[in-house]
Amino acid sequence: MAQQFCTFYVGDLFLGIEVERVQEVLRDSDITPVPTAPPSVRGLINLRGQIVTAIDLGTRFGIADREDESSTVLVLDAGSALLSFVVDRAGDVVEVNDESFERPPDTLKGEARRLIKGTYKLQKKLLLVLDVENALDLGADTGRDKAS
Amino acid sequence: MSGMDAIIAEFLAESVENLDQLDQDLVSLEKNPSDREVYGRIFRTVHTIKGTCGFLAFGTLESVTHVGESLLGRLRDGEIELTPEITTDLLAMIDAVRAILAKIDATGAEGDEDYSALVARLQGHDDTAGGNNPKPKSVAKKSAKKAALAPKKAAKPEAKGKNPSPTAKAKKKPAVKRAAKSAPEEEPPEPAGSDEPESENEDLELTSAAAVAETNIRVDVRVLDHLMNLVGELVLARNQLVQHLATSPDSHLASSSLRLDSITSELQEAVMRTRMQPISSIWRKLPRFTRDLALSFGKEVEIEMEGEDTDLDKSVIEAIKGSLLHLVRNSVDHGIEAPDVREAHGKPRAGKLRLRAHHEGGYVVIEVRDDGSGLSHERIIARAVKAGLVAEEESADLSQAAIEALIFQPGFSTASKVTNISGRGVGLDVVRNNVESMGGSIELQSESGRSTTFRVKIPLTLAIVSVLLVRADHHRIAIPQASVVELIRLQGNGEETPIEDLGGVPVYRLRGKLLPLVFLDRELGVHQEESATTKANIVVLQGDDRQFGLVVAGVEDSQEIVVKPLGRLLSGLPFAGATILGDGQIALILDVFRLGLVAGVVSESRTHTVAAQISDAVKARAKVERLVCLHGEDDERMAVDFDQVNRLEFFPRTSLERVGNQLVVQYGDEILQLIELQKTLPERRKEARNPTARSQDETVPVIVCTVSGRRVGLVAHRIADIIDEDLKARRSGSRAGVRSCAVIRDRVTEILDLEALIQLADPTFFERPIDQE
Numbered sequence: 001m002a003q004q005f006c007t008f009y010v011g012d013l014f015l016g017i018e019v020e021r022v023q024e025v026l027r028d029s030d031i032t033p034v035p036t037a038p039p040s041v042r043g044l045i046n047l048r049g050q051i052v053t054a055i056d057l058g059t060r061f062g063i064a065d066r067e068d069e070s071s072t073v074l075v076l077d078a079g080s081a082l083l084s085f086v087v088d089r090a091g092d093v094v095e096v097n098d099e100s101f102e103r104p105p106d107t108l109k110g111e112a113r114r115l116i117k118g119t120y121k122l123q124k125k126l127l128l129v130l131d132v133e134n135a136l137d138l139g140a141d142t143g144r145d146k147a148s
Numbered sequence: 149m150s151g152m153d154a155i156i157a158e159f160l161a162e163s164v165e166n167l168d169q170l171d172q173d174l175v176s177l178e179k180n181p182s183d184r185e186v187y188g189r190i191f192r193t194v195h196t197i198k199g200t201c202g203f204l205a206f207g208t209l210e211s212v213t214h215v216g217e218s219l220l221g222r223l224r225d226g227e228i229e230l231t232p233e234i235t236t237d238l239l240a241m242i243d244a245v246r247a248i249l250a251k252i253d254a255t256g257a258e259g260d261e262d263y264s265a266l267v268a269r270l271q272g273h274d275d276t277a278g279g280n281n282p283k284p285k286s287v288a289k290k291s292a293k294k295a296a297l298a299p300k301k302a303a304k305p306e307a308k309g310k311n312p313s314p315t316a317k318a319k320k321k322p323a324v325k326r327a328a329k330s331a332p333e334e335e336p337p338e339p340a341g342s343d344e345p346e347s348e349n350e351d352l353e354l355t356s357a358a359a360v361a362e363t364n365i366r367v368d369v370r371v372l373d374h375l376m377n378l379v380g381e382l383v384l385a386r387n388q389l390v391q392h393l394a395t396s397p398d399s400h401l402a403s404s405s406l407r408l409d410s411i412t413s414e415l416q417e418a419v420m421r422t423r424m425q426p427i428s429s430i431w432r433k434l435p436r437f438t439r440d441l442a443l444s445f446g447k448e449v450e451i452e453m454e455g456e457d458t459d460l461d462k463s464v465i466e467a468i469k470g471s472l473l474h475l476v477r478n479s480v481d482h483g484i485e486a487p488d489v490r491e492a493h494g495k496p497r498a499g500k501l502r503l504r505a506h507h508e509g510g511y512v513v514i515e516v517r518d519d520g521s522g523l524s525h526e527r528i529i530a531r532a533v534k535a536g537l538v539a540e541e542e543s544a545d546l547s548q549a550a551i552e553a554l555i556f557q558p559g560f561s562t563a564s565k566v567t568n569i570s571g572r573g574v575g576l577d578v579v580r581n582n583v584e585s586m587g588g589s590i591e592l593q594s595e596s597g598r599s600t601t602f603r604v605k606i607p608l609t610l611a612i613v614s615v616l617l618v619r620a621d622h623h624r625i626a627i628p629q630a631s632v633v634e635l636i637r638l639q640g641n642g643e644e645t646p647i648e649d650l651g652g653v654p655v656y657r658l659r660g661k662l663l664p665l666v667f668l669d670r671e672l673g674v675h676q677e678e679s680a681t682t683k684a685n686i687v688v689l690q691g692d693d694r695q696f697g698l699v700v701a702g703v704e705d706s707q708e709i710v711v712k713p714l715g716r717l718l719s720g721l722p723f724a725g726a727t728i729l730g731d732g733q734i735a736l737i738l739d740v741f742r743l744g745l746v747a748g749v750v751s752e753s754r755t756h757t758v759a760a761q762i763s764d765a766v767k768a769r770a771k772v773e774r775l776v777c778l779h780g781e782d783d784e785r786m787a788v789d790f791d792q793v794n795r796l797e798f799f800p801r802t803s804l805e806r807v808g809n810q811l812v813v814q815y816g817d818e819i820l821q822l823i824e825l826q827k828t829l830p831e832r833r834k835e836a837r838n839p840t841a842r843s844q845d846e847t848v849p850v851i852v853c854t855v856s857g858r859r860v861g862l863v864a865h866r867i868a869d870i871i872d873e874d875l876k877a878r879r880s881g882s883r884a885g886v887r888s889c890a891v892i893r894d895r896v897t898e899i900l901d902l903e904a905l906i907q908l909a910d911p912t913f914f915e916r917p918i919d920q921e
Contacts, residue, residue, distance in 0.1 A: 030732075034718060035736075036671075036721050036722060037721060041718065046728050046733075049380070049381040053718060081716075083715065138717060
């Protein structure tokens with residue numbers, strides 16, 4: 001069984017999302033920041049009149065202090081609404097074989113473990129499969145303390 | 149199969165609509181039992197349902213409607229008199245039909261409920277009347293009708309006998325149907341006339357149905373919603389284009405864009421109109437609802453409605469429905485007294501419940517008024533003390549307004565005995581929350597022993613809101629206009645009171661009252677501008693029960709926007725949604741209440757601070773107002789809010805002109821529409837005024853006002869004075885166009901409600917576009 005992945009880069013990570021989940025890739029989109037929002041929420045995008053929340057995957061993976069604030073955005077249809085991920089750079093669509101799949105090693109710790117479903121061993125590098133549901137579940141990352 | 153489903157869906161939708169109409173008709177019949185037309189309508193509705201369900205093989209439904217139809221047919225022909233028992237059973241029949249329809253809607257089948265008792269009761273009415281009513285009708289047609297009905301009646305029990313179980317509907321139904329249809333032909337007592345009435349009815353139905361079909365189509369609300377969204381987008385795209393073209397030198401392009409602009413606006417309006425429904429779509433349930441309520445409370449209630457055709461957005465209607473029912477329930481349960489009590493107070497036994505709806509600016513005002521006992525302050529206080537809403541020692545100091553505000557508190561219910569209808573713990577606080585969450589407001593007016601009026605004001609549509617755009621750092625934030633009370637700009641020229649510090653809390657003295665301040669940039673955690681205490685923009689906001697000032701970096705513009713929801717990831721933030729502005733940029737819409745909560749100026753647990761809030765509210769009400777006082781021809785006193793007045797002018801009487809039915813005057817470059825107070829608000833005395841007594845002064849005093857962005861002149865007899873008055877002792881206005889009454893300089897003065905007044909004088913005034921400067 002072959003499966004196609006839409007790939008992208010966040011920091012040093014080479015990540016992929018099942019291609020059928022990605023609706024479109026936007027470059028240089030204007031992101032309106034939302035004050036008081038959780039830090040992983042980069043802001044809102046006007047996608048042809050629809051307002052889409054943009055989640056910064058770099059922040060999500062805890063990759064701090066990236067120089068250029070990129071604005072390449074992957075738009076996903078998350079069932080009831082559209083959501084999007086801000087990534088550093090979009091890659092190609094690659095086709096992978098199920099046999100090359102492996103669960104993430106137990107030594108992978110922390111939030112990264114929640115965010116990575118597994119990996120496909122490509123010829124030159126490893127493609128990490130993003131766990132979209134967990135990436136969208138901001139959980140404890142609730143931004144500023146509302147009691148203050 | 150899907151074709152069949154569609155037919156059934158259509159049948160359900162149509163029947164439910166018809167049933168609502170039936171409820172209303174039956175109740176109105178009880179009052180006016182001789183209205184043949186209404187009988188005819190009811191008969192046709194039931195007949196249609198019966199016919200369709202026969203065709204769709206819903207046997208139980210058919211058996212119920214069949215007896216009902218037969219009984220109704222005889223009522224219509226005057227063979228039976230309508231008694232309350234018959235009405236009750238007919239209403240029960242409608243309920244049964246409704247229950248079965250709901251079953252069909254949910255499961256696709258009729259269910260196993262047994263309605264034979266009801267059928268027997270209906271049959272009973274029919275039979276009794278038939279038995280002791282052998283009046284020989286001289287007209288052949290009459291007896292023909294009777295004959296046509298008789299075989300049907302005969303067919304009915306026979307069918308029942310064959311299939312006593314309602315589950316065997318498939319078989320039973322055709323039997324009834326065939327029997328009913330064919331009987332007159334097979335055993336014709338008077339063959340010539342027997343078919344006539346039936347076909348007459350059918351003709352009637354056909355023509356009326358055809359007429360309706362020509363002008364109406366049923367549209368799925370989702371389609372309209374989608375259309376509405378698209379139009380919203382079109383408006384935004386239009387805005388972008390127009391902004392872009394404003395700088396273009398191409399005049400052709402500019403003129404086409406202008407056309408596009410106006411067409412889009414019109415399209416938007418038209419699409420909005422498709423979503424409009426008259427308020428009668430909820431009101432027509434009310435006569436029945438009230439009748440049942442009144443019966444169960446042992447009260448007598450007459451319901452009166454005014455403005456049934458007032459249009460509202462469908463989503464607003466849906467959202468307001470529950471609250472409206474609650475208010476009616478409240479009035480019947482708590483407001484209107486028992487018949488004996490009413491009689492003892494010299495009132496008619498039947499209480500009057502009056503519903504009124506009308507447009508007012510971009511709002512719809514719905515009033516629910518009963519002529520009951522009014523609010524009992526003693527009982528409210530006793531109850532509030534018991535519920536812990538106020539301390540006993542405080543209660544003596546509460547003003548009337550504060551006491552009345554108590555009934556909107558959570559956990560409050562004055563019903564001395566808990567009834568199964570009003571006392572379910574769902575109080576008026578829920579109604580208020582619901583209304584306020586839609587951007588509306590609710591007011592209460594009560595006259596002890598005379599009446600209680602709830603006045604609900606809600607926006608026409610929820611989709612488009614008017615907002616004020618402000619800045620915090622480089623963020624643009626939209627604040628719903630409904631929450632904005634006023635704007636204050638501190639110029640920093642040393643003449644105004646600066647922002648002051650009260651134990652670390654910034655406050656501003658607004659007309660002698662301390663207004664807590666919240667800095668928007670601080671609350672949003674964005675880059676803060678140097679805060680000067682003398683130079684600031686303060687937006688005074690109404691957050692829940694209290695006001696607070698929001699200090700913003702700049703105030704931009706007010707706009708009409710389409711609200712878009714924020715996703716679930718951004719819930720819990722002090723934003724109610726977002727919108728796309730004309731330039732394609734996104735602006736966040738501030739949730740004023742939540743912001744106040746986060747900033748700590750609005751308290752979450754209302755009950756703890758209720759006394760403080762109430763005293764605030766009282767102070768706010770007692771504030772000094774500046775008024776322009778006018779005298780009428782008979783020295784009657786009126787006053788206009790100074791804030792709404794631009795200028796006071798005197799025009800020569802000869803310069804007034806009449807254009808169509810409007811009185812106008814040239815005013816600078818524009819034509820100013822004039823409204824004659826004397827004509828719009830005539831004296832209420834009975835004798836006609838002597839026309840020669842009219843004053844013929846050389847000049848006419850005119851108060852030039854701005855109402856909702858439009859200018860208008862009020863023609864008065866004499867402009868007397870401008871006064872500052874503490875208007876504590878106010879009473880509600882007793883007629884349209886009058887906001888309230890107050891005693892000013894020892895004279896009862898009517899304070900005018902300009903919007904309502906203009907509406908009275910010229911109903912289309914607010915619909916006309918604002919003149920370009």
